Amino acid sequence: MTAFLLRRLIQAAAVVLVMSLLVFLGVFAVGDPIEILISPEADQFERERAIKALGLDLPLWRQYLVFLGNALRGDLGRSFVFNEPALRLILDRMPATLELAVGATVAALIIGLPLGLYAGLKPNSPLSKGIMATSILGFSLPTFWVGLMLIMVFAVQLGWLPSTGRGETVTILGMRWSFLTRDGIAHLIMPALNLALFKISLVIRLTRAGVRETMLMDYVKFARAKGLSPARVTFVHVFKNILIPVVTVVGLEFGGTIAFSVVTESVFAWPGMGKLIIDSINVLDRPVMVAYLMMIVLLFITINLVVDITYSLLDPRVRLEGKS
Amino acid sequence: MSAPTLEVRNLKTHFFTRGGVVKAVDDVSFTVEAGKVLGLVGESGSGKTVTGFSILGLVDPPGRIAGGQILFKGRDLATLPEAEMRGLRGNRIAMIFQDPMMTLNPVLRIDTQMIETVQAHAKVSREEARQRARDALGQVGIPSPDERLKSYPHQFSGGMRQRVAIAIALLHKPDVIVADEPTTALDVTIQGQILAEAQKLCAQFGTALVWITHDLSVVAGLADDIAVMYAGKVVESGPVAQVLDAPLHPYTLGLIGSVPSRNHRGEPLRQIPGMTPSLLNLPAGCAFRSRCPRAEPGCAEPPPFAEYRPGQHARCIHPHQEAVAA
Structure with a gap:
């Protein structure tokens, strides 16, 4: 029973890792949140500051690694909209x-x-x-x-x-x-x-x-x-x-x-x-x-x-x- | 003389299907005394199993007992209310099934399945019931019964499972056991052990045993009397040695001839030509007539079940009364 649970735990970890990658890529493909989140009247400077603040200026793989690192510490990111932890x-x-x-x-x-x-x-x-x-x-x-x-x-x-x-x-x-x-x-x-x-x-x-x-x-x-x-x-x-x-x-x-x-x-x-x-x-x-x-x-x-x-x-x- | 333990008289069990009435058992009679073994023999579909289920009152719709009597110590089981029948089932009349891999519930432990049987008929504590279950397992030769009680059926071999099923049947020391081909699914060596066990226990407790089988060699070694069934009818019955040595009915003779033996080495195996007729439209008269080498126009009339030799009956108008060389 213990061996079974341990095995399943390792399998679960692998599934979670693969899923995190798929989910991250999938969500990235859905669309660019900047167009929706930032008001069209904002000037270039404001836009860039917002993009930087949300971490969207980094390349995708860097974004993923940051997400993964935070996730391991129990932080799944903050909502863009509510500015509260997503979790x-x-x-x-x-x-x-x-x-x-x-x-x-x-x-x-x-x-x-x-x-x-x-x-x-x-x-x-x-x-x-x-x-x-x-x-x-x-x-x-x-x-x-x-x-x-x-x-x-x-x-x-x-x-x-x-x-x-x-x-x-x-x-x-x-x-x-x-x-x-x-x-x-x-x-x-x-x-x-x-x-x-x-x-x-x-x-x-x-x-x-x-x-x-x-x-x-x-x-x-x-x-x-x-x-x-x-x-x-x-x-x-x-x-x-x-x-x-x-x-x-x-x-x-x-x-x-x-x-x-x-x-x-x-x-x-x-x-x-x-x-x-x-x-x-x-x-x-x-x-x-x-x-x-x-x-x-x-x-x-x-x-x-x-x-x-x-x-x-x-x-x-x-x-x-x-x-x- | 008191009434025999089990007497089946003109039993008719019919299935009322959409395609018509299937007369699975049509006029079957036999008697089993305490401590005796009756071999009920016939091909698949001849009505042996349905006869067994009829005795236990386990015929499911659309089937029902359409006529005749099943006298258990003089009481007619065919008309007994279900509640009383349930009190007898597993208690005074027990059954052992053909396939030991299927008779035990796979998800319940052996002790559960045995204790519930004890407690269904005897007001005893769980502990007492467990004790009886253990004793019964010991009786049928299962080693370390205490441990085995805690096992599940899949942890047993086929032969062991059949022993457990026999132990369950024996729990209340029944007066009648109906055994439906209980050794067919087992190895020959295990078969021999189970047969010896059954014989010993029946003699010990004075149980009347109805042994349903298609294997004549089993009947020869085990039974006292034999009843041969064909298409729902008993075509021949009598003491086992007499019937097997000098069969009256051509079908019995054919069955005996179909057993492969060393005496006919090298020759093609003998077989009965043709196949069992559909029970939905049996030919009028003798049902065996289309396969019978001795058939004559008179066979189109239903033949009477007559006693040709002392104790030996046959349903045939031209029985083999001359001596037969096997």
């Missing part, structure tokens, strides 16, 4: 996105697993067919449209739920969280549900497919031949076997949600990281873009590691020896 800007908005992503993922599991299980166990019942048909809608309806409809129905028509912002927040460990207040939770419900819709459908379909496949296995029949109760057969013998694909996909989806829940955050004016990155791209705020993407790389590396470790807990045949 702090991101971390400020991270709780908002995290609670949205966690809410959506938890909702996907709580709703998706039971429905998928039911649809898998009773594939011919009308309810199962209804569940599967609805899950197709979950896949195909565009997120922004569903978000707008949710607002129309629950905020505008019925007036049950608020439609924008995070509501009341509580500060814990220097970060603002809204899931600890009633008002905050009310604000969280709609965006989380909107984000969860696709995932619910995904979990339903994965679970159903897994159940259908596992139910045919000899070990399920053998478990029944042992005289076990149907509940024990389903929740111990079948369930543990279908969790492996579900964990993989939900893990990756969770990363994707944190990184790219831009649409939902925009529709519900949720002050998360997704909105920050869109705004930064619009004004070519390079340090924020780079810092953000580096954070996402780290996030995915961490999630993949957690998924691998979960595998080994779920399936004894997977051993984390680090040998290939």
Whole structure:
């Protein structure tokens, strides 16, 4: 296990290094921030002073090395726009996105697993067919449209739920969280549900497919031949076997949600990281873009590691020896 | 005389599919006494396994028992409510499956899979259940059972897994064990060990054993009685020595002739011509008629299941009653 973790850590470092280079080059190619940041009325002298202050006068490779050196000391640069450390800007908005992503993922599991299980166990019942048909809608309806409809129905028509912002927040460990207040939770419900819709459908379909496949296995029949109760057969013998694909996909989806829940955050004016990155791209705020993407790389590396470790807990045949 | 441990009477298990009714088991009867072994023999698709599942009440839709009785100590299992059936399953009636690589759940430890079986039928503590599981593993010849209990199935070889499955079947010292080709997937040497083990344990506990197989040599060595199945029907049954030495039904004779033997070295292997008919549209009358060398117009009528020699029945109108040289 230790050897495995060490190996993965070295791999992770290599991935981060390569990604930093790609991200840096990519962001450089997007456009020149000077045109946007400096007012057109500024004279030549002011322009040059600003370029020097932002470090944009250096050749690209020098800029990269400066960035790398600073990054090693935990400094991912200062935002051109806010004149604040990019990392702090991101971390400020991270709780908002995290609670949205966690809410959506938890909702996907709580709703998706039971429905998928039911649809898998009773594939011919009308309810199962209804569940599967609805899950197709979950896949195909565009997120922004569903978000707008949710607002129309629950905020505008019925007036049950608020439609924008995070509501009341509580500060814990220097970060603002809204899931600890009633008002905050009310604000969280709609965006989380909107984000969860696709995932619910995904979990339903994965679970159903897994159940259908596992139910045919000899070990399920053998478990029944042992005289076990149907509940024990389903929740111990079948369930543990279908969790492996579900964990993989939900893990990756969770990363994707944190990184790219831009649409939902925009529709519900949720002050998360997704909105920050869109705004930064619009004004070519390079340090924020780079810092953000580096954070996402780290996030995915961490999630993949957690998924691998979960595998080994779920399936004894997977051993984390680090040998290939 | 008291009722036999297991008596199957005119069992019919049919599958109601979209393409029609598949009569997987169609009029099967046999009796197994305590401590005796019945060999249920036939080709793939002859209904042996479905017969086994019917006894345990594990036939899944679209299949169901459409007729007949399964008398377990006089109680009819075919009409028993599911809850009561579950109380018998794994407790009084156990089953061993064909492929030991597939019967144990890969993600659960051996102790979990054994303890849950104990606790499903006996109100005992976990510790007590573990004790029984350990004893059962010891009984089937698994060395250091304490350590092995903590292992996962993939850490065992095929033969060892089948021993574990047998140990699970034996946990409650059942009255009936249905063994569905339990040695087919194993090496010959392991097969021999498992057979000897099964024979010993059944004699020891007075278990009635239904041994499903397509391997006549296994039946010859193990069984007391034999029932030969073809296309869902028992075509011949009787004491094993009598049936194998002097088969009445042409199909039984064909099966025996298909076993490669040293006596016919160098000659092409004998085989039964043709293939098993589709169960969806069986020919009227004797289902074996299209492959039978002795078929005659009278075979188009369903042949009766008649006793031609004491204890030896056959479903044929022109049985081999003359002595047969193997």
